[in-house]
Amino acid sequence: AQSVAQPEDQVNVAEGNPLTVKCTYSVSGNPYLFWYVQYPNRGLQFLLKYITGDNLVKGSYGFEAEFNKSQTSFHLKKPSALVSDSALYFCAHMEYGNKLVFGAGTILRVKS
């Protein structure tokens, strides 16, 4: 089955430090990969996507992600974390029919 995995339930980082939220994929064919962020009791907000082209994708709020085919990874990164980045982050893969399959999610906690 095609899927994405987020190996970390939670990531803790100090404000101002770089952050990485990990995602790996298991997809046949070309992967269509996404990152979404969810704040408490709210819907998801789109951060960025990889369809094709440059492996480094830049998205909203200073986030970026690097598509690595050899490692089947699509880790989310930000050079300098903000306390307001604290939220639940989801990696997702788009299947046939434009259906999104989400990873389990990673809680990001940024401490001042």
Place this chain on the structure above:
Amino acid sequence: GAVVSQHPSRVICKSGTSVKIECRSLDFQATTMFWYRQFPKQSLMLMATSNEGSKATYEQGVEKDKFLINHASLTLSTLTVTSAHPEDSSFYICSATRQGAKDTQYFGPGTRLTVL
């Protein structure tokens, strides 16, 4: 642009009653809408895909007679939870895609359903 709203944001109902949740695309026409369910501290699970003017396509294990989906216009889809039971309590989230950009889903803020 690409704003999706849901109404109500929160609803509490008695067991056995039916609840309707609306999903609207406010500033674009949504060719496809999706309905998800999210349990506390868990991921989103796709329930069904809805295309305007046609019957919804339900994911395996989702009871179509219990979760009625109607997509009557290009800006509105509704999810009706029929004969709700406490186990139906959950956070229901819809999303929509716009014409010409089907690879990006725009999500509503979600509806918290509590069945007593």
